[in-house]
Amino acid sequence: MKAVCWEGANKVEVKTVPDPKIINPRDAIIKITSTAICGSDLHLYDGFNPTMKPGDILGHEFMGEIVELGSGVKDGNPRNNGEPLAVGDRVVVPFTIACGSCFFCNRTLWSLCDNSNPNAWMVEKVMGHSPAGLFGYSHLTGGYAGGQAEYARVPFADTGLFKIPDGLTDEQVLFLTDIFPTGYMAAENCDIQPGDTVAIWGCGPVGQFAIRSAYMLGADRVIAIDRVPERLQMAKEQGKAEILNYEEVDVGEALKEMTGGRGPDSVMDAVGMEAHGMGLEGMYDKVMQAARLETDRPNVLRQAIVACRKGGTVSVPGVYTGFIDKMPMGAFMNKGLTMKTGQTHLHRYLRPLLERVQNGDIDPSFVITHRLPLDAAPEAYEIFKHKKDNCIKVVLKP
Amino acid sequence: MNQPIKVEKTMTINKPAAELYRFWHNFENLPHFMKHLKSVKVQDAKRSHWVASAPLDGSIEWDADITEDRENELIAWKSVAGADVDNAGFIQFKPAPNNNGTEVKVVTEYNPPAGVIGAAIAKLFGEAPEQQIGDDLRRFKMLMETGEVATTEGQSRGSK
Ligand SMILES: NC(=O)c1ccc[n+]([C@@H]2O[C@H](COP(=O)([O-])OP(=O)(O)OC[C@H]3O[C@@H](n4cnc5c(N)ncnc54)[C@H](O)[C@@H]3O)[C@@H](O)[C@H]2O)c1
Ligand SMILES: [Zn+2]
Ligand SMILES: [Zn+2]
Numbered sequence: 319m320k321a322v323c324w325e326g327a328n329k330v331e332v333k334t335v336p337d338p339k340i341i342n343p344r345d346a347i348i349k350i351t352s353t354a355i356c357g358s359d360l361h362l363y364d365g366f367n368p369t370m371k372p373g374d375i376l377g378h379e380f381m382g383e384i385v386e387l388g389s390g391v392k393d394g395n396p397r398n399n400g401e402p403l404a405v406g407d408r409v410v411v412p413f414t415i416a417c418g419s420c421f422f423c424n425r426t427l428w429s430l431c432d433n434s435n436p437n438a439w440m441v442e443k444v445m446g447h448s449p450a451g452l453f454g455y456s457h458l459t460g461g462y463a464g465g466q467a468e469y470a471r472v473p474f475a476d477t478g479l480f481k482i483p484d485g486l487t488d489e490q491v492l493f494l495t496d497i498f499p500t501g502y503m504a505a506e507n508c509d510i511q512p513g514d515t516v517a518i519w520g521c522g523p524v525g526q527f528a529i530r531s532a533y534m535l536g537a538d539r540v541i542a543i544d545r546v547p548e549r550l551q552m553a554k555e556q557g558k559a560e561i562l563n564y565e566e567v568d569v570g571e572a573l574k575e576m577t578g579g580r581g582p583d584s585v586m587d588a589v590g591m592e593a594h595g596m597g598l599e600g601m602y603d604k605v606m607q608a609a610r611l612e613t614d615r616p617n618v619l620r621q622a623i624v625a626c627r628k629g630g631t632v633s634v635p636g637v638y639t640g641f642i643d644k645m646p647m648g649a650f651m652n653k654g655l656t657m658k659t660g661q662t663h664l665h666r667y668l669r670p671l672l673e674r675v676q677n678g679d680i681d682p683s684f685v686i687t688h689r690l691p692l693d694a695a696p697e698a699y700e701i702f703k704h705k706k707d708n709c710i711k712v713v714l715k716p
Numbered sequence: 717m718n719q720p721i722k723v724e725k726t727m728t729i730n731k732p733a734a735e736l737y738r739f740w741h742n743f744e745n746l747p748h749f750m751k752h753l754k755s756v757k758v759q760d761a762k763r764s765h766w767v768a769s770a771p772l773d774g775s776i777e778w779d780a781d782i783t784e785d786r787e788n789e790l791i792a793w794k795s796v797a798g799a800d801v802d803n804a805g806f807i808q809f810k811p812a813p814n815n816n817g818t819e820v821k822v823v824t825e826y827n828p829p830a831g832v833i834g835a836a837i838a839k840l841f842g843e844a845p846e847q848q849i850g851d852d853l854r855r856f857k858m859l860m861e862t863g864e865v866a867t868t869e870g871q872s873r874g875s876k
Contacts, residue, residue: 319872321872321874323873323874323875325874331874333874335872335873335874336872337872338871338872339870339872341867341868341869341870341871342864342865342866342867343863343864344862344863344864372874372875373873373874373875374873374874375872375873375874390863390864415866417858417861417862417866418862419730419861419862420730420861420862421728421730421816421817424730432730432857432861433857433858433861433862433866434866435866436865436866436867436868438854439847439850439851439854451866460866460868461868462868462871463868463871463872463873471871471872473866474862
């Protein structure tokens with residue numbers, strides 16, 4: 319089959335590789351019909367993860383059709399309304415791999431599954447404990463082959479495959495694999511109360527879904543921050559957010575002015591470890607990162623903490639993998655803030671959000687700007703990374 | 717005199733002690749999750765024969781006796797005289813607080829004799845015997861909680 323392989327920093331190649339096969343009894347094989355590139359893939363593409371190996375198959379946002387089921391796939395997953403899986407079913411695949419029976423899965427903390435990361439020992443050395451295995455997301459989270467390919471192997475298929483009802487297109491349901499639930503959980507983590515204002519840094523695909531979700535969860539106002547004109551425009555026109563261009567205004571001051579001096583009730587970092595930094599602080603982080611004294615650039619996190627109103631909540635869907643420097647812990651502590659974060663507990667949100675798509679509350683395809691064949695992946699990564707041609711989200715068709 | 721190698725590791729497994737005890741008590745199940753074991757044959761209620769892989773495609777063998785057995789609580793074993801490598805170990809099962817499964821602790825000890833075999837044993841465990849026992853225990857946990865051991869061995873990729 320054809321698959322998008324990571325070959326080094328800023329280098330992906332579409333290669334012919336062996337077709338995936340069932341390895342464990344609870345595995346399934348999916349023939350992929352649509353797959354997307356995510357901001358999370360850019361952290362790998364940019365070479366920020368030292369546990370990527372040339373030849374690793376990328377991709378964690380994919381869907382398709384079941385072509386083979388292992389002998390141990392159990393029937394009756396309540397998240398599929400108890401219906402058994404069968405060859406030929408159309409399914410979406412959450413990017414977090416979860417066993418369905420450990421302490422964490424039982425508490426719906428799916429992205430913290432104890433049993434899906436075969437390389438848990440590697441993470442434990444750095445993080446103390448290991449989160450769940452993830453598709454196409456470095457050897458730190460299992461080294462699982464990803465879904466930017468023609469076929470993929472899905473472990474724990476009875477827990478990790480969600481059937482899609484007829485009448486919905488791939489483009490309407492593809493983002494249930496990650497960015498819609500991610501934006502939604504990030505908004506839920508804001509602990510929104512009536513009358514609240516939420517400030518969201520980053521108007522990439524995750525930010526766009528976070529804006530929509532914050533309104534669904536009762537936010538009074540959403541203020542969205544970025545510098546890319548078409549992303550800000552989408553936030554304003556599709557998302558009904560007020561917008562700030564961080565290259566044009568002092569974001570902290572502007573937020574204060576817009577909220578009667580109080581600051582936003584909750585703030586969200588939907589940018590993560592590769593935030594673009596301004597001025598001296600931005601240079602400082604670039605130098606520190608280049609010297610490997612700091613692995614992640616927390617410009618947005620710092621700004622958000624300082625901007626947040628006293629007693630407010632900091633929600634962090636943006637990905638960090640290592641260490642940050644100059645964390646304004648004094649502001650965080652003395653203002654009595656709360657931080658909520660994590661890889662998304664996909665399995666918790668997938669069906670309820672699918673129902674919202676069915677009801678017509680939202681059509682997630684609004685973020686798609688580019689549709690390209692899988693063969694064009696090298697070009698697609700460049701377009702998405704550099705936001706060329708007003709790119710916001712790319713879908714690849716195998 | 718070689719130093720004895722002693723390692724211990726604890727993990728919480730989301731299953732009742734009785735189920736874990738029963739599975740482990742049949743030593744023939746151990747090679748399912750202990751990577752360096754080739755086979756274990758149970759000979760009678762007390763004695764079993766163990767074969768482990770050694771470097772250069774070799775293997776080492778020994779007989780072991782169960783030295784203590786408390787139902788659903790503890791199993792201890794020890795190699796009998798004449799083993800290639802003197803070794804002993806025990807596994808202990810303790811209910812975790814609030815019915816959240818069982819705290820499982822494994823302790824193993826090896827007494828490598830001087831010379832070649834001692835070196836081989838050290839190699840067998842690589843740099844980090846702690847890690848080996850930790851990995852074995854994690855595979856036991858995966859098998860008991862999910863019915864299989866998560867792996868990517870044999871999956872497709874773009875280069876070797
Ligand atoms: N928690 C999860 O489970 C999860 C899931 C998916 C993605 N993510 C993460 O969410 C983040 C966003 O993903 P995406 O797909 O939207 O990525 P993206 O790269 O398309 O978007 C990031 C946006 O942030 C903007 N930005 C950069 N620096 C900024 C700054 N200083 N202030 C304000 N905006 C700034 C960029 O212009 C860009 O529009 C990434 O870190 C990604 O890894 C997390
Ligand atoms: Zn993603
Ligand atoms: Zn689990």
